[in-house]
Amino acid sequence: MAKVAIIGAGFIGLASAAWLMRDGHDVTLFDPSGVGQGASYGNAGTFAHYGCIPVNNPSVFRDLPRFLLSSQSPLRLRWGYLPQLAPWLGRFMMSSLPRRYEASAGALAALLSHAQDGYAPLLADPGLAQFVRARECLYLYSSASSFDGARPALDLRRKLGVKFDVVGAGDIQQLEPALAPIFERGVLFSDSWHFSDPHAFLLALHAQLAARGLKLEHAGVSAVQPTAGGVTVVAEGMAQRGYDHVVIATGARSAKFAKQCGDRVPLDTERGYHVRYAGAAQLISRPVGWAERGFYMTPMRDGIRVAGTVELGGFSDTRSRSLLDLLTFSSRRALPALREPDSSWLGFRPTLPDGVPVLGHSRASDRVIYAFGHQHLGLTLAGISGRVVADLVARRSPVLDLAPYAATRF
Numbered sequence: 335m336a337k338v339a340i341i342g343a344g345f346i347g348l349a350s351a352a353w354l355m356r357d358g359h360d361v362t363l364f365d366p367s368g369v370g371q372g373a374s375y376g377n378a379g380t381f382a383h384y385g386c387i388p389v390n391n392p393s394v395f396r397d398l399p400r401f402l403l404s405s406q407s408p409l410r411l412r413w414g415y416l417p418q419l420a421p422w423l424g425r426f427m428m429s430s431l432p433r434r435y436e437a438s439a440g441a442l443a444a445l446l447s448h449a450q451d452g453y454a455p456l457l458a459d460p461g462l463a464q465f466v467r468a469r470e471c472l473y474l475y476s477s478a479s480s481f482d483g484a485r486p487a488l489d490l491r492r493k494l495g496v497k498f499d500v501v502g503a504g505d506i507q508q509l510e511p512a513l514a515p516i517f518e519r520g521v522l523f524s525d526s527w528h529f530s531d532p533h534a535f536l537l538a539l540h541a542q543l544a545a546r547g548l549k550l551e552h553a554g555v556s557a558v559q560p561t562a563g564g565v566t567v568v569a570e571g572m573a574q575r576g577y578d579h580v581v582i583a584t585g586a587r588s589a590k591f592a593k594q595c596g597d598r599v600p601l602d603t604e605r606g607y608h609v610r611y612a613g614a615a616q617l618i619s620r621p622v623g624w625a626e627r628g629f630y631m632t633p634m635r636d637g638i639r640v641a642g643t644v645e646l647g648g649f650s651d652t653r654s655r656s657l658l659d660l661l662t663f664s665s666r667r668a669l670p671a672l673r674e675p676d677s678s679w680l681g682f683r684p685t686l687p688d689g690v691p692v693l694g695h696s697r698a699s700d701r702v703i704y705a706f707g708h709q710h711l712g713l714t715l716a717g718i719s720g721r722v723v724a725d726l727v728a729r730r731s732p733v734l735d736l737a738p739y740a741a742t743r744f
């Protein structure tokens with residue numbers, strides 16, 4: 335049995351704790367915000383095992399200039415952040431070249447192919463399975479030309495093993511009658527599902543693990559220092575502590591710990607938003623995405639959550655009124671019965687420029703394990719990431735080759 339500290343209590347940290355505790359380890363989580371805050375709090379809730387097409391794909395060369403300048407665009411740049419973002423953006427563009435993009439898609443597809451197995455032991459528990467809604471996600475296109483533009487990506491998905499059906503306007507109305515008849519084509523992704531309340535799921539998971547001995551320190555970690563026989567964790571307001579292993583699962587805030595452990599990773603954030611319509615969940619039966627507007631509408635326990643958009647703009651807390659308006663305006667256009675949203679949220683997706691997470695050992699020590707950078711897929715990939723973390727701690731061979739996810743690839 336090893337003493338393991340996990341820094342960060344989002345989807346990745348919690349799932350890592352679950353898998354490590356299955357192996358009998360003594361696990362402590364560190365997070366000043368408690369459980370399931372960060373990007374994990376307000377996401378769209380979809381188990382998107384079909385999500386192997388990263389944002390860095392060849393269409394950005396065609397679409398990016400238009401996206402960055404249009405007020406209807408779901409992808410924005412805070413121009414004041416451009417000087418800091420420039421190196422990341424340069425790498426992002428390079429990663430969008432066809433060969434590199436295909437390599438990223440392949441790496442994501444390989445992880446995603448284990449995503450369901452990664453969740454299986456967690457969801458075997460009825461107390462956690464109660465949050466799963468097994469309704470396939472529907473992704474919609476309001477114009478035939480944008481569907482045609484998405485065909486190469488759909489073809490690549492199919493080649494990488496993703497199963498889906500293409501549906502037309504009539505099928506869409508039948509599947510979700512409350513939608514306005516503005517959608518020409520849709521894609522129904524087989525075997526996808528969603529959580530009825532991602533935060534409540536994480537709280538329930540934490541409660542179960544805590545009952546079995548998981549400790550939670552409400553403290554921010556300032557330093558992680560590999561030593562000869564383990565790792566020292568320096569946390570605010572606490573004496574230094576030694577662990578056998580440390581897992582870095584601090585989402586978009588992970589680069590500083592990687593640097594302390596010998597790795598420079600170009601991690602930045604894709605800011606994303608949600609607005610919630612309380613009590614409207616009965617309008618749709620499944621997550622419905624609108625491709626051109628870059629968001630999902632997910633029926634959750636407390637209403638419909640409209641989540642998505644990408645804003646490249648660093649970690650400021652200032653929200654974009656224009657993106658929140660876009661979510662509100664567009665969701666009401668898609669679902670005319672929606673009234674006024676009653677709350678909104680901003681979250682920080684952790685994103686490497688090639689769209690592939692970092693999973694593996696640090697350069698300085700094999701006792702420091704990285705599990706961050708899951709961009710739009712952290713909920714989906716939490717189970718498999720936790721399994722990989724537990725394999726690395728136990729020195730078992732992981733279920734897949736970890737080379738594409740190494741921090742040293744940069």
Ligand SMILES: Cc1cc2nc3c(=O)[nH]c(=O)nc-3n(C[C@H](O)[C@H](O)[C@H](O)COP(=O)(O)OP(=O)(O)OC[C@H]3O[C@@H](n4cnc5c(N)ncnc54)[C@H](O)[C@@H]3O)c2cc1C
Binds near residue numbers: 371605682
């Ligand atoms: C709008 C939106 C919609 C999304 N929809 C989906 C979806 O439908 N499906 C999907 O799979 N993914 C989705 N995602 C992505 C997903 O939410 C993220 O990939 C995921 O939450 C990342 O989890 P994480 O545990 O790595 O990071 P986080 O959830 O951000 O957790 C990191 C934690 O680390 C803590 N932390 C930071 N610094 C320190 C420190 N110094 N010491 C201690 N703790 C620290 C933070 O407090 C935080 O709690 C969406 C994201 C957004 C923004």
